[in-house]
Amino acid sequence: MSNFKVGYIGAGFIAQFHAKALKFVRNVDLAGVYSVKGAEELAAFARKSGVGDCKVHASIADLCNSVDAVCIFAPNFARIEIMQAIVDAKEAGAPLQGVIVEKPLGRTVAEGQKLVDLAREAGLPTAYFENQIHMKGIKAALAQLKPQQDSMGPLALARSAEEHAGPHEPWFWDPTRQGGGVLSDMGCHSIAVGWYVLTPLGKPMRFLEPVSVSAETALLKWGTPRGLKVLKEKMGVDYTKTPAEDFATGVVTFRNPETGQLVKAQFTNSWMYDKQGLRLLMDGLGQGYAFELNTLQSSLQIFIGDEAADAVADAETALEKSTSSRGLLTVEPNEADLYGYTDEIEDAVAAFKQGKDALLNFEYGLEITKLCQAAYMSAEKGRVIDLTDPAVQEELKTYTSLIAQGRGGEILQVRP
């Protein structure tokens, strides 16, 4: 049987990461790519590393006609037009078996809903890529603690954090194009993984019912005189005009519909984590048992002293969003596997081959977008958002946060 063929739309940071992940996935080829920039380089990497005879395509329609599934790995602001082009191609006869989209599903609930509607209209199975739920460490923790869940009850508190020193491309920093700041960019990960680990084993992804959200957003590093200057010089972004939050934290409360038990997922996200590089930190607490996962605690550390620093290699080969190339460095030799990229593509391909949605589909992604937007709403209004109130659900349908409107200066501190 021939390999399942995937095509990438976008050839930047995450497309390259997913291309590396494919080295560890059997029977899936990167067969094509369409991108504004970087397509030739990605295709060359794919061919050289043996993950597929990747062809560069001149249009989305052309790509869709040559692959079994397409992955939207382009910036958040281009989601709708890309999805529309995929649906048009499918309706014109492209033999697609599924569509994958990276997080966040949409910059607003309305955008996320549009993606859901387009996919359903075209009868396309979907996968929403939230890698942290597929992390082998998370799966192992839950499997290991199954006997404790069975005898002592499910986890009651989850704490999840994703932090680094700031994103790599200017569009991430522009709240009008990205959808906000770090809460839109990374809060979606932490809220999703928190919800997941709290869910009793064997229950569906959306079994626990979201009850309320409380959150705060702040600009702690990149709104200072030094932060503003560095951002302007390095990214060409002016946070005196359209600032976004570089720190967000909050709590989502969920209700178990069978027992009535309330459980809590606390999330913390920042673009001001000036340590070695990206850190994912999760823990879960049940009665008499717990787990903790920290991706900065690798079994491999290297040391480069000042004397030897002339010869440093690219720091990001050691760790995503690495901030330093000398001293005591943490190295993660297989980040694509560590962060769950290999497992999420395996899950999506297996589902698409059976004509089904992946474990996490677009509808699930929409729920995560809703929780993130409710967190923005909470931070703006300075109060807990009651998700059981039909009026709140109605308001969320058309809500765009002040920060995403480019009006972050009204609620965030900027000190030129």
Ligand SMILES: NC(=O)c1ccc[n+]([C@@H]2O[C@H](COP(=O)([O-])OP(=O)(O)OC[C@H]3O[C@@H](n4cnc5c(N)ncnc54)[C@H](O)[C@@H]3O)[C@@H](O)[C@H]2O)c1
């Ligand atoms: N799961 C994760 O941890 C993770 C990490 C990084 C990014 N992401 C997500 O992946 C997506 C892409 O992020 P990135 O970091 O790769 O961004 P990037 O800026 O590094 O790369 C984006 C790529 O898309 C191309 N592009 C831009 N507009 C396009 C269009 N209209 N049509 C086709 N291609 C277009 C660009 O030329 C570039 O190759 C974002 O939605 C982001 O949220 C997820």
